[in-house]
Every structure is written in structure tokens, then in C-alpha cells.
Amino acid sequence: MSATVQSRSLLTEADKAELQKICGEAVRFDEPLAAYTSWKIGGPADAWISAESESQLAGVMRFCLRRKMPWFALGSGSNLLIGDGGIRGLVLRLAGDFTEIALRDDATHVTVQAGASASMALVTAKAASLGAIGIGSLAGIPGTVGGSLRMNAGTDFEMGDFVREVWVQSPSKPEPHAVSIQYFYRHTTLARDAIVSRVSLAFERGDPKTVREEMQSRLVRRKATQPIALPNAGSCFRNPEGDKAARLIEAVGAKGWREGGAEVSPLHANFINNVNGASAKDVAMLLARVRREVYDRLGVELQLEVHLVGVFTDE
Numbered sequence: 001m002s003a004t005v006q007s008r009s010l011l012t013e014a015d016k017a018e019l020q021k022i023c024g025e026a027v028r029f030d031e032p033l034a035a036y037t038s039w040k041i042g043g044p045a046d047a048w049i050s051a052e053s054e055s056q057l058a059g060v061m062r063f064c065l066r067r068k069m070p071w072f073a074l075g076s077g078s079n080l081l082i083g084d085g086g087i088r089g090l091v092l093r094l095a096g097d098f099t100e101i102a103l104r105d106d107a108t109h110v111t112v113q114a115g116a117s118a119s120m121a122l123v124t125a126k127a128a129s130l131g132a133i134g135i136g137s138l139a140g141i142p143g144t145v146g147g148s149l150r151m152n153a154g155t156d157f158e159m160g161d162f163v164r165e166v167w168v169q170s171p172s173k174p175e176p177h178a179v180s181i182q183y184f185y186r187h188t189t190l191a192r193d194a195i196v197s198r199v200s201l202a203f204e205r206g207d208p209k210t211v212r213e214e215m216q217s218r219l220v221r222r223k224a225t226q227p228i229a230l231p232n233a234g235s236c237f238r239n240p241e242g243d244k245a246a247r248l249i250e251a252v253g254a255k256g257w258r259e260g261g262a263e264v265s266p267l268h269a270n271f272i273n274n275v276n277g278a279s280a281k282d283v284a285m286l287l288a289r290v291r292r293e294v295y296d297r298l299g300v301e302l303q304l305e306v307h308l309v310g311v312f313t314d315e
């Protein structure tokens with residue numbers, strides 16, 4: 001189903017010229033965002049910026065402060081439903097220096113220092129090869145380090161269990177600085193106006209072969225139980241205390257429900273797949289229908305795990 005929502009850009013021609021001065025080739029205007037999300041859904045960003053270094057990011061942050069410009073941090077877009085009307089202001093992706101990963105090990109510990117846009121797949125594979133105990137819990141999460149930090153992503157163990165230090169940048173404090181954060185189930189106290197630039201993680205060190213085998217068996221289990229080959233954003237709803245969202249959604253018979261090009265996965269009820277050019281509106285309507293049915297029939301109010309961002313309404 002094609003999206004028809006449109007909104008006006010917040011950027012003036014002077015803003016565009018200034019952003020080009022700060023970012024050079026790394027800024028694009030009215031850039032469609034669907035390609036940057038695992039759902040393959042989302043309208044255009046007024047400006048899409050791929051920042052290569054902490055100093056370039058600091059320049060963008062200063063611009064945002066001066067112009068009171070809204071901005072949004074985009075990781076690998078694996079937990080996002082971006083509205084068909086896109087995102088007003090700046091969408092910031094981190095690249096270049098922010099993809100670096102450095103590992104150290106001693107007799108007892110493995111430490112990982114990673115830029116915020118390093119992929120979790122690479123971090124987990126490298127850390128496993130040094131025997132980082134618990135890393136299997138973070139394996140198979142198709143996100144970046146920064147996005148996974150913001151989400152406190154994980155399975156039985158979560159990012160927050162391993163974090164040693166986090167550096168962020170923000171419009172009010174553009175240079176990288178360390179912050180202390182609290183971690184909860186799929187959310188954290190990381191300030192809304194902070195973009196994570198670097199993270200250091202620490203793991204106890206075990207036998208690399210055992211750690212790798214455990215990680216491998218988790219990846220195999222994932223493949224069998226999740227529709228990982230289809231465009232989706234993983235689990236849409238958080239698990240309610242003491243229960244599983246997937247179990248509740250399956251119990252109301254929602255597997256296979258469709259809205260436009262969106263379908264509740266027949267394999268894993270908490271996943272919604274984009275099976276045929278779904279719009280954000282299709283997915284949002286399906287999410288609402290599932291949530292309503294679970295509440296009406298089972299009395300449980302499901303909370304979204306995926307973040308809904310940008311413009312959803314027709315203007």
C-alpha cells in the first residue's frame with residue numbers, strides 16, 4: 001500500500017548550506033528512510049546525516065542547539081516504525097570512526113570498546129572468540145551498539161549487565177563525555193537529547209570454544225523460531241511481567257492477521273512482517289488491533305517495544 005502523507009521541511013536554504021559546510025557529502029535532503037529500517041518502511045527525513053567523527057557530530061549538535069532543530073538518532077533501524085510522513089529535522093546516523101571495535105583480554109576479563117554504530121553481530125562474534133561469558137545473550141540482535149544501549153537490548157542477559165562506560169554527545173554538551181545510566185527491561189535512563197558515541201563493555205572470561213558453541217546454538221534456535229529472513233522489527237510488544245507477549249497474541253488467534261501489506265507472523269506471534277509493501281499506517285493499525293484484542297479478551301495491556309517515530313497523520 002503506498003503512503004501519501006507529506007509534511008513540510010523545517011530546514012531553510014541557509015540551514016541546508018550550513019549543514020553542507022559541516023558535513024560535506026555526508027548530508028542528504030528529503031532522504032527516504034525505508035531503506036534504513038529493518039521493516040523497510042518510513043517516509044523522508046528533512047536531512048539525513050552520516051556523521052564520521054566525534055568532531056563532526058559535535059558540529060551538528062551545535063547547529064541543533066543554535067537553530068533549536070529537532071534531531072533523531074538512527075542506528076540500524078531494527079526497532080523502529082517510522083511514519084509514512086517521515087521525520088522532520090535531522091536524522092543522524094553514525095559511521096566512520098563510530099564503527100570501530102577494540103578488544104582486550106587478560107586472565108580474567110574481556111573488555112570491548114566500541115563506537116556506537118559498530119554492529120552487534122561483529123561485537124558479539126569478536127567477543128565470543130575471546131571467551132566473553134554471557135555474550136550469547138546479545139547474539140543475533142541485528143542492531144548497533146548505540147541502539148542496543150538505548151534499548152537495553154538482550155535476552156536473558158542485557159546490554160546493561162555488561163556496560164562499564166558510556167560516552168554521549170548532546171546539543172547542550174557537544175563534546176563526548178561519560179554518563180551514568182540505569183538499565184531496565186528494554187529501556188534506560190539515557191537522556192532523550194543524548195546520542196551515544198562510544199561504549200565500553202566488560203565480560204568475565206571463559207573458554208572461547210564453550211562460549212562460541214553456546215552462541216551458535218542460540219543463533220540456530222533463533223533461526224527456527226523467528227522469521228529472520230523477512231522485513232520486521234523483532235518483537236513488537238514487551239513481555240508483560242511473568243508472561244510472554246507472543247503467547248497472549250497467539251491465544252487471541254492473531255497469527256496471520258493482516259492489514260494492507262503487514263502480517264502478524266505465523267511463526268512468532270510477536271513479530272509483524274512486511275509481506276507486501278506495507279506502509280507505517282498498515283503496521284500501526286495491526287499493532288492497535290492486536291493490542292485491543294489482547295486487552296478485550298485477556299485483560300492485559302500490552303506495551304510497545306518498538307519505537308514509533310515521525311509523522312503518522314495525514315495533514
Ligand SMILES: Cc1cc2nc3c(=O)[nH]c(=O)nc-3n(C[C@H](O)[C@H](O)[C@H](O)COP(=O)(O)OP(=O)(O)OC[C@H]3O[C@@H](n4cnc5c(N)ncnc54)[C@H](O)[C@@H]3O)c2cc1C
Pocket residue numbers: 038072073074075076077078079080094116117140141142143144145146147148149150151152153154155194195196197226227228232233234235307
Ligand atoms: C529479527 C530481529 C530480532 C531481534 N531480536 C532482539 C532481541 O533478541 N532482543 C532485543 O532486545 N531486541 C531485539 N530486536 C530489536 C532490535 O534489534 C534491538 O532493539 C536493537 O538493539 C536496536 O538497535 P538499532 O541500532 O537497530 O536501533 P534503532 O532501531 O535504529 O533505534 C532504536 C532506538 O535507539 C535509539 N538510538 C539508536 N542509536 C542511538 C545512539 N547512537 N544514541 C542514542 N540513541 C540511539 C533510536 O533513536 C531509537 O529510539 C530484534 C530485531 C529484529 C529485526
